[in-house]
Amino acid sequence: MKSVPFLDLGRLHQSIREPLDAAYHRVLDSGRFIMGPELEAFESEFAQYCEVKHCIGVGNGLEALHLLLRAYDIGPGDEVIVPSNTFIATWLAVTECGATPVPVDPSIDTYNIDPAQIGNAITSRTRAIIPVHLYGQPADMDPISALAAKHGLIVIEDAAQAQGARYKGRRAGSLGHAAATSFYPGKNLGALGDGGAVLTNDDAIAEKVTQLRNYGSKIKYRHDLVGYNSRLDEMQAAFLRAKLVVLDEWNARRREVATQYSKMLSDADIDVPLVPEYAEPVWHLYVIRSKHRDTLKAHLEQQGISTVIHYPIPPHRQACYQDCIGDHLPIAEMLAEEVLSLPMSPALNAEEVELVARAIVMSLTRNGSTH
């Protein structure tokens, strides 16, 4: 039986083994491991790629969000609007700076934060909105930015899953006041370890984040802010430079995989992802929805096809956020029961995608499911 992994990074990296080896040797031979020329070069290359003025490499995606909130002086007593349907790091960054995450349910069509519901969540304490471009599909930013402008709020994009995506022709990461992204190995642009970055056109915010990531210091041994140690190291920056070269090619391959899935599953009794006309997604994940999700997942597993649930428990149902349990977030809760992420990687071939799609159609037929 031929198995299909959810994401095989080992196989994916084979095709760029030489530039990765070269990156490793370059850093090893340089003797510089923190805050050196690789980081500087990567920051400038990735800022250009994202069509923003500044990129500041940091330790990971959660810290990118957290340092940004700190840079905007968001803290205790403040509220920050977050999607109810996201990876928990979006919420944790808000909690980490002492502010309160205020969840808003997604649109059932896109699974991204529903701009029409944000207005109800705004109070006199609201300081910022963090839209997440979930699964690699940009959130509907124009109405979000309009609301933010009306109420004097900061918009911080969580672009961890959307490196290279576009909204109305503009890059994810360039659409708000600032953005955070993650180079966790499984992301579209992944390091070979942890990493993250802040993106912004705002000179003052860029300078503040640059200080915060390095003990709050601009000049060595002078500390103006109570900072952190959250830096993107030279080795990871060098690997990321090698991987940035192939990002567009890999995103294009993800798009082909998604197109093939959508075509083969168009008649199946499931919901396939809907792409709004404003969006050019990069398919970090290909997420389907079914009332028979658990049976379907089990059938696929039996056939050697690995799938993952993003995410099985919404943040407001997590033990660490049990105070929020009163929140009425029906769409996030429904999605947690119904979503299923299919194998997705630039390394998947057409035969494997076909195998997965056929197995889904078979399982649904066997199940005699109705929607």
Ligand SMILES: *Cc1c(COP(=O)(O)O)cnc(C)c1O
């Ligand atoms: C991965 C991810 C993060 C966190 O990034 P880390 O580098 O793992 O800390 C934040 N938000 C979203 C939406 C993510 O997918």
